[in-house]
Amino acid sequence: MYRDIPQGPESEEIRRITREFEKEFQLKMGFHMAKHLRCQSDVAFHVYDMNPEAMSRFQAACSTKTKSNIGLASSPADLASKSSVIVTVLPESAHVKDVYTGSNGILEGIRKNTLCIDSSTIDTSVSVDVSKQVIAAEARAVDAPISGGIMGAQAGTLTFMVGSQNDNDFEQAKLHLSKMGKNVVRCGDLGAGQAAKICNNLLLAISMIGTAEAMNLGIRLGLDPTVLASIINTSSGRCWSSDTANPVPDVIATAPSSKGYSGGFKARLMLKDLGLVANAAKDTKSPLLLGSIAENIYRHIAGNQTMADQDFGVVYQWLARGS
Amino acid sequence: MYRDIPQGPESEEIRRITREFEKEFQLKMGFHMAKHLRCQSDVAFHVYDMNPEAMSRFQAACSTKTKSNIGLASSPADLASKSSVIVTVLPESAHVKDVYTGSNGILEGIRKNTLCIDSSTIDTSVSVDVSKQVIAAEARAVDAPISGGIMGAQAGTLTFMVGSQNDNDFEQAKLHLSKMGKNVVRCGDLGAGQAAKICNNLLLAISMIGTAEAMNLGIRLGLDPTVLASIINTSSGRCWSSDTANPVPDVIATAPSSKGYSGGFKARLMLKDLGLVANAAKDTKSPLLLGSIAENIYRHIAGNQTMADQDFGVVYQWLARGS
Amino acid sequence: MYRDIPQGPESEEIRRITREFEKEFQLKMGFHMAKHLRCQSDVAFHVYDMNPEAMSRFQAACSTKTKSNIGLASSPADLASKSSVIVTVLPESAHVKDVYTGSNGILEGIRKNTLCIDSSTIDTSVSVDVSKQVIAAEARAVDAPISGGIMGAQAGTLTFMVGSQNDNDFEQAKLHLSKMGKNVVRCGDLGAGQAAKICNNLLLAISMIGTAEAMNLGIRLGLDPTVLASIINTSSGRCWSSDTANPVPDVIATAPSSKGYSGGFKARLMLKDLGLVANAAKDTKSPLLLGSIAENIYRHIAGNQTMADQDFGVVYQWLARGS
Amino acid sequence: MYRDIPQGPESEEIRRITREFEKEFQLKMGFHMAKHLRCQSDVAFHVYDMNPEAMSRFQAACSTKTKSNIGLASSPADLASKSSVIVTVLPESAHVKDVYTGSNGILEGIRKNTLCIDSSTIDTSVSVDVSKQVIAAEARAVDAPISGGIMGAQAGTLTFMVGSQNDNDFEQAKLHLSKMGKNVVRCGDLGAGQAAKICNNLLLAISMIGTAEAMNLGIRLGLDPTVLASIINTSSGRCWSSDTANPVPDVIATAPSSKGYSGGFKARLMLKDLGLVANAAKDTKSPLLLGSIAENIYRHIAGNQTMADQDFGVVYQWLARGS
Structure with a gap:
């Protein structure tokens, strides 16, 4: 059962969406990133992956103490309806487009002011386009691709290169990204992280x-x-x-x-x-x-x-x- | 007047040979390198450049105190006949070949055990070949090309990459090279500096x-x-x-x-x-x-x-x- | 005034669609191609260009005798509704997509069995995709990009590289293409002309x-x-x-x-x-x-x-x- | 036993020099070229190859009728002393330099007015340099590298690209080269064939x-x-x-x-x-x-x-x- 939690910049409700694409990302990159987020968070935490097994594996890997808080979403839209902060890591431009704007995608369930952090490395033009659609839906978006690889994800020493409309969105995103990485840098406007x-x-x-x-x-x-x-x-x-x-x-x-x-x-x-x-x-x-x-x-x-x-x-x- | 001085690893008699090729080397690179050598040396010091003006300019630039010790050689062979350590910096493989093995070249005047340090950047194969001819003449040779440019030459912070037959030759060369540079590294056998x-x-x-x-x-x-x-x-x-x-x-x-x-x-x-x-x-x-x-x-x-x-x-x- | 004419593989009704993009194509490439088609055709002939001036210029350039037969279409859809053979030459993948599948595009007016010949040079994948949509609308499509340039267009000596579902479509297209070019070659299946x-x-x-x-x-x-x-x-x-x-x-x-x-x-x-x-x-x-x-x-x-x-x-x- | 023969532009005395370098040249390229020369020539014909076996093989391959005329030279100098036309095909710049200017090389035996045709493909600068030394010895030189490969050599359909000081030398060389190839083109001055x-x-x-x-x-x-x-x-x-x-x-x-x-x-x-x-x-x-x-x-x-x-x-x- 998924439990919604109160909004606010202090809340650390984070949801992880991935789609199966390649083992190292599904099983390692996203897995380790989500673990770092989860370990440093007391609030409700929902995950989504198109592969149910990947979700159960993540649930199983979390400690007994926190496990009860982990919700498994049934779709990106479902997850979005329960979250005030969303982190996505996906393999290609087409996946990001689909997970955000496709059927049962995030935009169908998104709440006002939700902060969407996309850590995929994709085409700058697609990234900017999707972010603008999120903003048009009265939510917020930053692009925050990752440098540092699986070893960095495991150790929590990733670098995030962030593009955002303003400093406030960047600072918000940084609160969460700094749990997974060591360096979080604002590179400029939307798409600047990708660039x-x-x-x-x-x-x-x-x-x-x-x-x-x-x-x-x-x-x-x-x-x-x-x-x-x-x-x-x-x-x-x-x-x-x-x-x-x-x-x-x-x-x-x-x-x-x-x-x-x-x-x-x-x-x-x-x-x-x-x-x-x-x-x-x-x-x-x-x-x-x-x-x-x-x-x-x-x-x-x-x-x-x-x-x-x-x-x-x-x-x-x-x-x-x-x- | 040229004065010959006693041999030995402690002597710091240094002779500078260059040939005119490009202003920045003749007037700057070699000039600064020779100045650093000269300033830290009490022994006799001979220079040679195919352009007599370049030699007088160098002589003029040296302090009154040391000037009297600076000898102007009439040819590479002449210089070699008066030196126990020789430093050369030349533009191309052909110049190095000529200055060492050509008519009136170093090999015609070289003394037993003289250490030849060639700081030109030239073909590895030519460098090795010339060094072997020097060694065949019962003298010693190392290749020691430079990294760091004119600013490094002026500041005395050059890096020298040295190829030598043995550690002893390298240590000998280092005594002199460290007056002109900050890093003096042995890269391996003859030619290794060039490589x-x-x-x-x-x-x-x-x-x-x-x-x-x-x-x-x-x-x-x-x-x-x-x-x-x-x-x-x-x-x-x-x-x-x-x-x-x-x-x-x-x-x-x-x-x-x-x-x-x-x-x-x-x-x-x-x-x-x-x-x-x-x-x-x-x-x-x-x-x-x-x-x-x-x-x-x-x-x-x-x-x-x-x-x-x-x-x-x-x-x-x-x-x-x-x- | 546009007059519709009887269908049939023997009829040589041809319609020309272009969109303004660059002078050499609008004024030269397409212009010359359309003239060659027109000169060897007795049937009704409609043209469309997003720039009305380009259409009048073409009409003016045709001989008094044939001019009366030239119809100016008001949109790609309008033109499609009056044609059994359509030739398009457009600058980029996006234009082809738009002219065929966009609002007021060819697919909105297309008639059963109409043969669409696209002579644009565009992405193979887009070409195949658009052709398949034409075929899904019970019409026929071939890709037939051009080699030979403006001089070839003027002289009627172009080469057409054709991709088609079958030999029959290719033979049909060849009847028309051979009026504009010297070589008409079937390269394979849909998209093969582009490739x-x-x-x-x-x-x-x-x-x-x-x-x-x-x-x-x-x-x-x-x-x-x-x-x-x-x-x-x-x-x-x-x-x-x-x-x-x-x-x-x-x-x-x-x-x-x-x-x-x-x-x-x-x-x-x-x-x-x-x-x-x-x-x-x-x-x-x-x-x-x-x-x-x-x-x-x-x-x-x-x-x-x-x-x-x-x-x-x-x-x-x-x-x-x-x- | 080597027999010297009378000089003159009409004589077709040809000598073949090669040095062993790679099987396809020694056994095939040069072999076939020499055979074509030999077959269309009545005059004395000498060959040299650093590998005596290669020479005997060539002698053995020639018909009984002509065999008696084939002389085996003991060195490039020896061959040069007996020839008025010399054709060389060698693998690299260094071999050409050596065969012409080295010890026992062609220049040591060359006769006045002898025409040297070098069909090796080598550095333009080396080719020009060697040709000038031949000319300084009062003989004549052209560079005539080959295009067409072993199959062309066997069939006698090679192309020769010729560099020569004047048209006369070119015409002389062409008399011989046309026995081995189909196209003999003058490309310009000395070295132009190589270029x-x-x-x-x-x-x-x-x-x-x-x-x-x-x-x-x-x-x-x-x-x-x-x-x-x-x-x-x-x-x-x-x-x-x-x-x-x-x-x-x-x-x-x-x-x-x-x-x-x-x-x-x-x-x-x-x-x-x-x-x-x-x-x-x-x-x-x-x-x-x-x-x-x-x-x-x-x-x-x-x-x-x-x-x-x-x-x-x-x-x-x-x-x-x-x-």
Whole structure:
């Protein structure tokens, strides 16, 4: 049974909506995010997932003490009718459109002033469009895509890049987002969170491939990879892809490359983000020479089933061993 | 008058050889490096430059107190005959070959055990070849290319990437290099300094263009460039090209982009280094997809006289304003 | 006054719909195509353009003898209600969707068995979707995008690449298309015309840039461009971009490059087609390394107002003169 | 025993020099070329190969009637001392330099007025340099690289691209080259043959990859490859790589792709030529965006032992099956 609770900025009623799309998001990303929210909340908490099993699993995973408060919604509309704050994490633009504006979607049940936080990474134009429909329904919307991956979700150290109409909506959203992450940054107006996220990931993809090319070249020239990385990391070539997630195995013990390219940011998810970049570049007529090659390298890599599911640093292996 | 001085690892007799190639190196890079060496040395000090004016200018710039010790050599061979430590900084592989192995070159005058430190950035294969000829003449050689630019040369904060046959040669070279720079790192065997330098600069070029693409896209999507840079700089896209030398004017006050793309690393020098990268990639059969596009973008940019002499961050302008 | 005429596969009643989008299509492409259709037809002929002036201009341009037969429709729906064959040429996916499925669109007035021929170059997925809606309305649809440009339209020498459900629809469409073009080819099922068109234009863009790179390199190596082109044109490098539309001025007298890059295929239209290619590549997960660079080169070029409206062979100038 | 023969432009004394480098050249390319020369010549004929077995094999293969005339030289210098026309085909710049200017090289034995025809594909700058040394020795030199592959060599249908100081040298060379090939074209001054050859092969590599990308995209969009190719081949995308050597198996029966990518132009030889292109582009500051990606795609492909030895159309497989 779902219990509605009193409104107000102090209330921490949060509802989680997801739709099954890929295991790591359904079972891990959303799961961990919802747990962090739940653990730090005393108010009623409703979840929705198109897969009932995912919901029961979440319910089961919560402690005895809080479990009684968790409600399982029957649809996005149902959940919206019971919530004053809603967090969504969905795989693609089409899912966000559907969950918000489709049949039995959030807009059918939404209450006045409800704050909708969409943490999906989707097309900026779709994000802005959906947010405007939420606002037209007298509710509030922010886009808050995530950086930090599953490990960040588990540890509660995610970064949220937020686009909002005003500071007040941002501050409201921050109250909740800060339970799941360490950094919550306002990037600008509606859609600015999406824009910042894809710009970062564009540079990330380029840096990673660049690091892979530089490390591969250095190794073939006879350099010790650990020595080379340490030089780059104190020089003008330094970047996150080199000093934190170096794609050459055993250069950085905690990097996915040192764990068989597992536990990181999957190549096919990077490909997805680079697709969003390509759409934004086309809309804004922005030339992307390195960015477009990066997208197509990951398209090539994702054509291989094994590499598609490995950390995107696997581009080093792709380069190093030849086709 | 040239005075020869006693040998030994403690002696700090240093001779500077350059050949005129480009003003910033002859007048600035080499000039500042030699000044730092001179200021911290009590022993005899000889310089050589194919342009006599450059030598007199250096002599004039040194303090009255030390001036009397500065000798002007008549050729590389002449200088070599008077030195136990030699530092060379030259523009291209061909110059290094000529200064060492050509007529009246260093090898014609070199003394047993003299330590040759070549700080030019040249082809790894040429560097190794020349070093081996020096060693065959019973002297010693290290390659020690520089990172840090003219500002680093002036401030004495350069980084030297050193390749040497053994730790002893490296330690010897470090005594002198540490007067001109802050970091002196051994990268490996002969040629390893060159290899590390070009690998770093390959990644640097890619990161810079990547930063330019990401910033340009973000700005066209409506983001404030300073906000976008601050987000990237605390996320996985962070890199030196974004947090220290951001190519968008007025994002980072000290970056060349905020000073009309002046005072940095010239686009045509980056192009030169990417040419060395291309040679090394061909020799080692290393694929460079982003790296080869980067080289050709700088070739396109360097076709424009004005941009050729601007900081390599000018790639942002090239992207942003259309062709 | 619009007169309806008897149905039947032999009747050659043709209606032309366009919407104003760009002068060269409204005034030239569509205009010439419609004239060829009109001149070889005795039956009633209706036209529609959202710009009434464009319709009067067409009416005025037709001969006294046939003018009386030309009807001006008041909307796509109106035109559809009077036609058994409809030809559309529109600029973008959104226009085709709107003209067929929007308010007062063709589907609101369409008659049973009417043959809809869409000669727009648009997204394959949108084309297939609209065709299926036409078929669901018990009419018939083929996609028949055009190759050959304005000069081909004027001369009646266009190539039509046709996608159709069956051979019968194709043969019907061919009766009409062969009045406007020389080659009418069935490429496969619905959407196959679009697919073939963009694959051809992908290769065309790559060949043109490749020709520009090869000619520019040869000229800088001291070759006479006419001699180089003649060698390439009898060797394995030969292609349409080299032997027919060589981008170096005065190599081929009839090429747009020899007429100030005028009268050809505009750079920004090539950019538009490469955008369709990018969408199709994303949908089908097809890597496009050269294709993606080609798209972004044209995006860079189209950022320059002058070059955007020049023949796409202007990429030679972009390469040759530096940025 | 070697017999010297009378000089004169009418004499057809020809000597073949090769050095062992790769089977297909030593055993096939040079072998077939020499056979064509030999068969149409009555005069004395000397061959040299660093591998004596290769020379005996050639001698054995010649008919009883002519065999007695074939002389086996003991060195390039020896051969030069007995010849008035010399044809060389060698793998790399370094070999040409060595065979002409090295110890026991041609220049040590060369006679006044001897015509040296170098059919190797090497760096333009090296080719010009060696030719000038030949001319300084009062002999004559032309560069005449080959297009057409082993099948062309066997059939005697090669194309020769010739650079010469004057028309007379070209006409002289043509007398001999036309026995081995169908087209003999003067491209310009010394080095122009090399320049034309690499410009053609640059465009060839780009066209082939472009064809592979377009065919792969079309196939994934549901098109029949034979239909797609036939459309492209009558449209603006047509090129040799599409209409003669289509990289999709079974589209063109005689193409290497239809024979397991055998019998064509090996991927690693294309990579070699693209390396020459890269050198020339660097020397002349010519930007090559597609060309540089093409080079690196073939570097990636050549990293795979099997594909390295297949026809360069194998890039289609590389794209189609994912990494």
